[in-house]
Amino acid sequence: MTIGGAGRGREGPATLTSLARELGVHVSTVSRALSSRPAGVSAATVEVVRRLAAERGYRSNLAARALRTGRSLAVGMLVPRLTDEVLATVYEGVDEAAIEAGYATLVAHTLDREDLRRQRLELLLARQVDGVVVADSLQDSHAVAQLEEAGVPYVLALRCLPGHLSVGTDDLAGGRLVAEHLLAQGHTRLGVVAGDTRASTGSERARGFLLACEEAGVQVREDVVVPCGFDVRSGAEAGARVLDADPELTAIFAASDNVALGVVGALRDRGRRVPDDVSLVGYNNLDMSAALPVPLTTVDSRLVDIGRAATQALLELVGGGTPVSRRLEPDLVVRSSTRPRSLSTTGRP
Amino acid sequence: MTIGGAGRGREGPATLTSLARELGVHVSTVSRALSSRPAGVSAATVEVVRRLAAERGYRSNLAARALRTGRSLAVGMLVPRLTDEVLATVYEGVDEAAIEAGYATLVAHTLDREDLRRQRLELLLARQVDGVVVADSLQDSHAVAQLEEAGVPYVLALRCLPGHLSVGTDDLAGGRLVAEHLLAQGHTRLGVVAGDTRASTGSERARGFLLACEEAGVQVREDVVVPCGFDVRSGAEAGARVLDADPELTAIFAASDNVALGVVGALRDRGRRVPDDVSLVGYNNLDMSAALPVPLTTVDSRLVDIGRAATQALLELVGGGTPVSRRLEPDLVVRSSTRPRSLSTTGRP
């Protein structure tokens, strides 16, 4: 019960005021001394203030700062779910960039449901996030309208919509890369499990692939281009349809690594093996893909970079700048799931 | 440029003060009327205040509230990474429970690095989170000490440590379930890819499995119990070691679905198939596992429930209660990757 005994170690956490009292200076001086670029305060004072702050374990009270400045130093991220490795990877980039800039990330997961999307976005706004990274579906751009109305800056990640600031990879180019790789290996009977073609990601990848095939004079039948979701199960189903439509094909492009995993199952059910009988290419280069039984050839869509770039653009916008949309270049990652046509149906090398 | 024109729709977002001004009552009255359980204010006033608040789209300023009450209405979650589906699933539960209680979740990912763990936890504390769910490794319980020192309530999720509030599943029982299942199917040559045995999760699962085997009089050689990480790659390596140690075994228990996926690869490399040649059981029941080429028999470790329960316990603690540690009961989920010994090496049913 020695309250206020020694005099220095009051009670509770250190605050600007407590530091000022202890040093016999005004609180505003302490505030300035502790700011990132001190102005109007001598170097000596800065030194002594910072020393004491460190000693007392001072931590700026973000709530007070937010109240005073009107900026929460937090960004929101709108996302269907984080159990999807694609989104989790983007989140990783978002959070990294946010932290580097002194921001925190608040995730709102919507499970792709419109009611939740509305509600969760509302929660973000109540926390006065300074901006929002939108990595959710854009079927109904209601969320975007809500953001516009609230006057909160936002940037689209992964998907893109004309007229909005967005960051993604060039999915058209990515689809091309895959086609060129398979064509170079001599494959001519090609199938596509196209992912969700209502999302720009899915449709662009398929389009790039088909465009490159057409240019090379290789025809791809319409019935071996099947859309689906972005999960394993729907990949398996769509893969089955593709294989049943043309049992002779020697290579398949799946618009996502998860989908590719499903296709592996469909192939297996039909007694066909990767890559011995059929070459398979995925998309996204998830961690999982390199570690699969048969390491997957895939396209690195630079998900972490997307997250980083989106957040950087967002923060530039928050700071009053005028960032521009960016389209990152994808990279082909060749692994064991693809093999030249000539080597197919032979034993292992 | 019609600033302050109409008189009602001032500028900027609605605040308690602006509502009070418009209604001609005191701001404290508005505050009380809007509180979850209004006291000291007439029902009529509550009604009229809430109506206007809704109309003006009033949102409580969380920063101001946090400053005043000293509670941020946010909980932190300490986690290695969210690209790990296990952790992402737990997070889902945490966030659900947090939102239900009016809280937000702040994720701090540590990548299993001690320096980051320290730094990210520091960031959480600077944001004055009211409590922290610790789902990170406990090798070095430095984070816990840091929390103790800061006086911030915490609860351990997934892993457990004697003397600390924790929520997890009964991994010992889970391991038993697996053993009983395989033994009931007549398997007697068993291997274990044990995951990270430095974590309670890994060691307990293996221990439960071996205990049940012992009780059934089935001996498991030491060299077919191999520890590893919790990722696909190390699962493949450890799986290879197990298989090389005893090529005759007919069933393998992998302490995680990801590890099981790695084991599938190791089996495949040796020309053995699941479940025709070898039965395989995983752990955690990830979404992925049901959708694999061969749907995986696994143990549902109720990850979402763990997240929910951990958060509920944490909030009870924050509210001054004295919650107790909980151990949830795991469930065996039988799918196609296990098959009675007698049916092995025969064709499909």
Add this chain to the structure above:
DNA sequence: CCTAGTAAAGCGAACGTTTGCGCTCCACGT
């Protein structure tokens, strides 16, 4: 020596909320 100029530090208000306290007023019991 006086004045202008500048750097350093103090002053105080403001951000939006919550909450203990005090005031007013009406209904009730004796």
Add this chain to the structure above:
DNA sequence: ACGTGGAGCGCAAACGTTCGCTTTACTAGG
């Protein structure tokens, strides 16, 4: 008729920061 009590509401302080403005002190230039 007079105190009692409680319901309803106003008052004002406080939470920890930031920042425009003012004051002080010191230096340099004429």
